[in-house]
Amino acid sequence: xxxxxxxxxxxxxxxxxxxxxxxxxxxxxxxxxxxxxxxxxxxxxxxxxxxxxxxxxxxxxxxxxxxxxxxxxxxxxxxxxxxxxxxxxxxxxxxxxxxxxxxxxxxxxxxxxxxxxxxxxxxxxxxxxxxxxxxxxxxxxxxxxxxxxxxxxxxxxxxxxxxxxxxxxxxxxxxxxxxxxxxxxxxxxxxxxxxxxxxxxxxxxxxxxxxxxxxxxxxxxxxxxxxxxxxxxxxxxxxxxxxxxxxxxxxxxxxxxxxxxxxxxxxxxxxxxxxxxxxxxxxxxxxxxxxxxxxxxxxxxxxxxxxxxxxxxxxxxxxxxxxxxxxxxxxxxx
Amino acid sequence: xxxxxxxxxxxxxxxxxxxxxxxxxxxxxxxxxxxxxxxxxxxxxxxxxxxxxxxxxxxxxxxxxxxxxxxxxxxxxxxxxxxxxxxxxxxxxxxxxxxxxxxxxxxxxxxxxxxxxxxxxxxxxxxxxxxxxxxxxxxxxxxxxxxxxxxxxxxxxxxxxxxxxxxxxxxxxxxxxxxxxxxxxxxxxxxxxxxxxxxxxxxxxxxxxxxxxxxxxxxxxxxxxxxxxxxxxxxxxxxxxxxxxxxxxxxxxxxxxxxxxxxxxxxxxxxxxxxxxxxxxxxxxxxxxxxxxxxxxxxxxxxxxxxxx
Numbered sequence: 319x320x321x322x323x324x325x326x327x328x329x330x331x332x333x334x335x336x337x338x339x340x341x342x343x344x345x346x347x348x349x350x351x352x353x354x355x356x357x358x359x360x361x362x363x364x365x366x367x368x369x370x371x372x373x374x375x376x377x378x379x380x381x382x383x384x385x386x387x388x389x390x391x392x393x394x395x396x397x398x399x400x401x402x403x404x405x406x407x408x409x410x411x412x413x414x415x416x417x418x419x420x421x422x423x424x425x426x427x428x429x430x431x432x433x434x435x436x437x438x439x440x441x442x443x444x445x446x447x448x449x450x451x452x453x454x455x456x457x458x459x460x461x462x463x464x465x466x467x468x469x470x471x472x473x474x475x476x477x478x479x480x481x482x483x484x485x486x487x488x489x490x491x492x493x494x495x496x497x498x499x500x501x502x503x504x505x506x507x508x509x510x511x512x513x514x515x516x517x518x519x520x521x522x523x524x525x526x527x528x529x530x531x532x533x534x535x536x537x538x539x540x541x542x543x544x545x546x547x548x549x550x551x552x553x554x555x556x557x558x559x560x561x562x563x564x565x566x567x568x569x570x571x572x573x574x575x576x577x578x579x580x581x582x583x584x585x586x587x588x589x590x591x592x593x594x595x596x597x598x599x600x601x602x603x604x605x606x607x608x609x610x611x612x613x614x615x616x617x618x619x620x621x622x623x624x625x626x627x628x629x630x631x632x633x634x635x636x637x638x639x640x641x642x643x644x645x646x647x648x649x650x651x652x
Numbered sequence: 653x654x655x656x657x658x659x660x661x662x663x664x665x666x667x668x669x670x671x672x673x674x675x676x677x678x679x680x681x682x683x684x685x686x687x688x689x690x691x692x693x694x695x696x697x698x699x700x701x702x703x704x705x706x707x708x709x710x711x712x713x714x715x716x717x718x719x720x721x722x723x724x725x726x727x728x729x730x731x732x733x734x735x736x737x738x739x740x741x742x743x744x745x746x747x748x749x750x751x752x753x754x755x756x757x758x759x760x761x762x763x764x765x766x767x768x769x770x771x772x773x774x775x776x777x778x779x780x781x782x783x784x785x786x787x788x789x790x791x792x793x794x795x796x797x798x799x800x801x802x803x804x805x806x807x808x809x810x811x812x813x814x815x816x817x818x819x820x821x822x823x824x825x826x827x828x829x830x831x832x833x834x835x836x837x838x839x840x841x842x843x844x845x846x847x848x849x850x851x852x853x854x855x856x857x858x859x860x861x862x863x864x865x866x867x868x869x870x871x872x873x874x875x876x877x878x879x880x881x882x883x884x885x886x887x888x889x890x891x892x893x894x895x896x897x898x899x900x901x902x903x904x905x906x907x908x909x910x911x912x913x914x915x916x917x918x919x920x921x922x923x924x925x926x927x928x929x930x931x932x933x934x935x936x937x938x939x940x941x942x943x944x945x946x947x948x949x950x951x952x953x954x955x956x957x958x959x960x961x
Contacts, residue, residue: 375860408863415861420854425876425951434872435862470952486862 322494322526323349323372328386330367330376337598341367343550344386349494354520354527356537356558358573359547362594365530368547369496372528373413374403390494408435412487416499418479422471428482429467436489454485457522458515477508481515488519498530513539534577538562543630546570549594549605551621556631566633569606604636612637660944664937671933672722672926676715679925686731686920705731705922718926727927732919738927741912746931748818749897749908755828756893760835765882767836768843769870772878775848783840790837795896799830799903816905827904831896835889839882846878853877879950887940894936 330342342364349355357365370376371383374395388395390411395403407413415421423431432454433447442450448467455463458481471479480500487495497516501509517540520527531537537544537558544561546554546569554567565571572590579585592609595601604610607617617636625638636642685707687698702708706717721727727738771783806826807815813825850856851874859873898910909928916924947954 373861375857404863404865406863407861413858413861415854415858417854421858423855423859423873423877424953426872427952434864438862438864438868472953483858486858 319350319353321348322351322391323528324387324389325368325372326387326389328368328371328388329384330364330371331382331384333380333382339597340600341381341550341597342371343600345547345550345552347545347552347555349526349528351493351526352520352524353542354516354529354540356529356531356541356544357547357552358531358534358537358544360532360573360594362597363547364550365547366498369413369498369528369530372496373407373411374400375413405439408487408492409439409490410492411494411496412490412492414480414483414487414495414497414500417503418476418483419503421483422479424471426470427467428469428471428474432467432482432486432489435486439490450489451485454489455482457488457519458482458485460485476504477511480504480508480512484512484515484519488523488525491523492525494526494528496528496530499532500529501536502531502533509536516540534574546573549600550597551605551634553604553606553635554633556628556633560628560631564627564631566627566631566638567606567635568610568612568637570633572609604634614642660941664941667937668930668933672719672930673715675926675929676718679920679922680711680714682920684920686922707922721923722926722930727923730916730921730924732916732921732924738923741924742909742927742931745907745909745912748906749901749910752818752824752827752831752897752900752906752908753893755824756831756835756897757890759828760832760839760889760893761882761886763832764836764839765843765875765879767840768878769847769875771840771844772847772851773870780844784844787837787840790833791841793833795830795834796899796903798833799827799900802826802830803903816903818904818906818908823904827900827906830903831893831900834896835893838885838889842881842885843878846881847874850874850877876950880947883943883946883950886943886946890939890943891936894932 325345325347328342328345329340332339332341345364345368347355347357357368359365367376367381372388372390372395374383376383383396386396390406395406398406422428429448429451432451436442436447436450451467452463455466460466460478460481466474471482474482480503484500500516501512504512513536516527516529519525527540529536529541541558543555543557545552546561546567548569554561554565554570556564561570562574565574569590572588575588576590578587590609595605595608601607601618603616603618603620604613604622607613610617614636622634622636622639624632624634626632627638637646685702686705687701699708706714709717725739729735729737730741767783767787771780774780803815803826806812814820814823817823818827856869856873859869864873897908898913900906901908901910902914909932912924913928913932915921916928
């Protein structure tokens with residue numbers, strides 16, 4: 319399979335009055351053409367920062383990509399100029415934002431906002447742009463597109479606005495779509511519709527999707543692979559099946575245990591105790607140590623190497639070390 | 653829309669009527685009359701004069717006569733300068749005051765917005781601090797102080813611009829500068845703060861994600877949203893500039909309306925007081941009306957509500 323995006327050792331820092339926040343600390347992942355990768359994790363773990371870094375939308379200052387490469391179809395996005403980047407944004411890589419109520423400009427018509435990306439990047443006539451805009455409205459399922467183009471955002475419901483935002487992101491036919499919590503701000507019924515729309519679009523256009531979310535229900539529905547982030551690092555990555563049925567990292571297990579399940583009625587949810595570490599001075603070892611029920615002495619001191627459980631399933635945890643497994647086995651026999 | 657316009661028109665008329673009435677009440681409650689200073693006049697002459705200008709009538713008759721003169725837009729002759737009518741004074745003075753006011757507004761709005769945008773785009777940079785320093789000075793220095801400073805430095809000391817009067821574009825520079833600095837500073841500060849707020853909005857990030865150029869993002873997406881508060885304070889600024897022209901015209905000896913306005917009150921020249929006040933109030937009310945219309949053009953969310961909505 320062809321890799322469309324490969325992120326290697328990405329570091330993003332923010333300089334503030336209080337010190338330097340290390341928001342993303344050495345993230346590695348790749349994305350195959352036409353697949354959906356979900357990046358999951360709790361608030362503040364660096365998943366949105368990672369997606370903004372790919373788009374080079376980190377406000378500088380205070381933010382900075384301090385290290386690492388982002389290879390998009392062989393081009394390192396951390397090294398291209400701002401002007402070149404403008405030619406990539408919206409054309410090759412598009413982004414969908416969390417809150418459709420604020421992502422559209424209230425003073426411009428839907429049609430203007432939909433077509434301006436197309437007009438910016440391609441030499442198209444007004445009529446051609448309009449035709450394409452109508453096509454996109456049709457694709458994302460907005461009735462009466464002719465009339466709707468002339469209307470303003472406040473005349474649309476939240477779900478309809480998110481459809482518009484998706485149409486805007488897709489109008490230049492990008493190869494990569496980054497969706498940053500695209501359903502968080504929507505009602506549950508609308509969420510399901512939007513997720514179905516994503517599946518439909520991927521089927522129709524073959525676009526690769528990076529889905530940023532903290533909602534494991536969303537992940538279960540549309541992701542092919544899942545990367546679990548914690549305190550600025552990806553701690554486990556695998557196919558959807560591997561992560562949901564064979565989670566290996568204690569954090570991933572904890573995350574799955576805190577999701578309510580319909581088939582286990584009356585069972586109590588088990589939340590993860592404690593809070594994530596302070597990213598002003600992140601721990602040198604595994605950042606989950608303080609909350610981990612299986613923490614060992616080594617966890618606090620050295621960050622674990624990656625252990626491959628299969629071709630697609632990797633985890634960074636000392637429990638995967640042979641010595642730890644041996645200790646466990648001894649403990650069980652005693 | 654037509655219904656809204658008619659409603660607004662009615663409100664404007666009522667506002668104007670209140671202003672007229674208040675002016676009348678204030679005018680007749682100032683002690684003295686137009687003929688107090690005339691030494692030669694004996695009591696019979698004075699009585700005749702008063703009869704001539706209907707000043708011997710009871711107040712309600714005078715009031716009705718005033719209303720009539722306003723409705724017919726004929727304020728009659730000035731009492732102090734009987735050879736010219738109030739309409740003549742308006743026709744002569746107003747174009748000059750209007751010119752001064754309009755040039756001031758244009759200068760204040762454009763330079764204020766540009767300074768505000770620059771400061772916002774270079775937030776916390778040198779340009780930002782410089783602009784805001786200028787703005788604070790501009791707000792805190794009254795226009796008559798600035799006017800005298802400008803005359804002293806640029807006209808007297810360095811002779812770059814003429815000292816006073818009103819005949820060529822060069823004559824305009826100092827009065828406009830003196831009058832425009834305050835409003836410009838207010839607009840600049842306001843534009844900066846709203847721009848800064850708008851630039852953090854999601855739709856700006858979205859515009860960036862579309863690959864638009866910074867120029868397009870600023871002008872098309874940010875500015876229009878940032879201008880709303882500026883439009884809001886335009887009403888107050890207009891009133892300020894209007895009254896400011898009276899002071900500035902005095903300092904620069906500009907033959908505009910300001911002179912007649914102030915003199916008429918000092919001399920109790922009733923028709924001129926009434927004429928100028930009504931004219932200026934009507935003008936200001938109309939400008940405020942234009943500001944309200946501008947809202948609807950800038951922000952599509954502000955629309956006239958149909959009845960029952």
